[in-house]
Amino acid sequence: MDAFNEFLSGIDHPEQRQRTEEVLTWVKDTFPNLVPVVKWNQPMFTDHDTYIIGFSVSKKHLAVAPEQAGIHHFEEEIQLAGYDYTKELIRMSWDKPVNYPLLQKIIEFNIQDKADATTFWRK
Numbered sequence: 001m002d003a004f005n006e007f008l009s010g011i012d013h014p015e016q017r018q019r020t021e022e023v024l025t026w027v028k029d030t031f032p033n034l035v036p037v038v039k040w041n042q043p044m045f046t047d048h049d050t051y052i053i054g055f056s057v058s059k060k061h062l063a064v065a066p067e068q069a070g071i072h073h074f075e076e077e078i079q080l081a082g083y084d085y086t087k088e089l090i091r092m093s094w095d096k097p098v099n100y101p102l103l104q105k106i107i108e109f110n111i112q113d114k115a116d117a118t119t120f121w122r123k
Helices: 002-009 014-030 067-073 075-080 100-113
Strands: 035-039 042-047 050-057 061-065 090-093
Touching: 002 014, 002 035, 002 042, 014 035, 014 042, 014 050, 014 061, 014 100, 050 100, 067 075, 067 100, 075 100
Parallel strands: none
Antiparallel strands: 035 042, 042 050, 050 061, 061 090
């Protein structure tokens, strides 16, 4: 997780830093084949140099960015989980637990869907 140390140290709010570190560690432990990187000052995970999932921190939430395909594929489950979302990201409020089973499904979908990808982003 050394790849994220500088990013995490820049999060001023201790509870937000702890939650972000918890989520990033969970992803790394659950998907050890993914590569942790920071690009555009955002922590993300890649697989064979293609984007799988990224995160960003705001005052009110931890944003999860699985690309539009991931949002679209799991839109109903995202709604059922009670998350606010856009075409590009899911907002996980700091005051609610992380839905790890849903996060795992989204990451697994992206890994499978992008198994033959040759570009960083989907086209």
